[in-house]
Amino acid sequence: MTGSDETVKRKRMPSGQRREDFITKAIAFFAEEGFESSTRGLAKKLGVTQPLLYRYFPSKEDLIHEVYDAVYVNRWRPEWETILSDRSRSLEDRLNHFYTVYTDVIFNREWMRIYLFSGLKGADINRRYMLLVRQRILEPILTEARVAWDLPDRPALDCEIEFAWIMHGGIFYYGVRDLVYESALETRKDRVIADAVAAFVAGLRIKLLRDIPPEA
CATH class of the missing domain: 1.10.10.60 (Homeodomain-like)
Known part of the structure; x- marks a missing residue:
């Protein structure tokens, strides 16, 4: 041509x-x-x-905004929230299922590299996506944990959000090491997710019990 x-x-x-x-x-x-x-x-x-x-x-900022929508917002799946809220399954089972399907989408070279470049530039792509993760993933997980363990209903504390970020960020960084740096040691994603989720669930139960207000 x-x-x-x-x-x-x-x-x-x-x-x-x-x-x-x-x-x-x-x-x-x-x-x-x-x-x-x-x-x-x-x-x-x-x-x-x-x-x-x-x-x-x-x-260029308008184009970056469109890229954000295409890479992050439009790849969000409504069924992910349904998985997290399915109380017929154990919390650990739900988290394993969720992070398996979630990483099927975000463990993508373009997704990862754009996220990292955005952070280095100081663009608000990262901040917007982190807020989305907090509101649609981390806070619902903490809500479901309190329900599963019959704990008082209340907004999540900042320290609890950070605790959830440790799990979420660990799984995310495994993807970075695998797809960007090509240095991941474990080749089975399901094993990495299962280990991260098991450690999180065990630690979260202790933390939430410890964080119950005295008047509760």
Whole structure:
């Protein structure tokens, strides 16, 4: 295919499809190059002019926002929350199931690299995703733990959230070592998850009992 043929093909692409194509290419670009490139450099890498890129995304931050939605928000599965709230199963069983399907999605090279590059740049992708994790994963886990062990219903303490982050972050960092650094020692993801969950559940029960207010 000649360059002119490619130009014609791009011009005939429907606007919505072209926008999605830009986002897909931007995900691959940011995953490899980080977020420091100028919009001119990004446009060149995408094979389009800078004005055309601006027509779809008024600023690089707007494009980064779309990348965040595509990589993080749109990959969120409503059934994950159902797994965590299924009280017909033990808490440990639910957590093993949840983290197995959750990591099937996030243990992705582009996902991991964009997350790490975002943290280095100071972009709010990390902060937004960490808030999502806290609200949709960690706080529900702590709520379900109190229900499972017949403990008083109350908002989670910050120290309890941090305790849950230790498990969540440990599983996440296993994925980083496996996919980014290629230095994971254990090759069976299910074993890593099971060990992390078992340690968390055992420690959490002790912690929640210790943190019960005296008046309870």
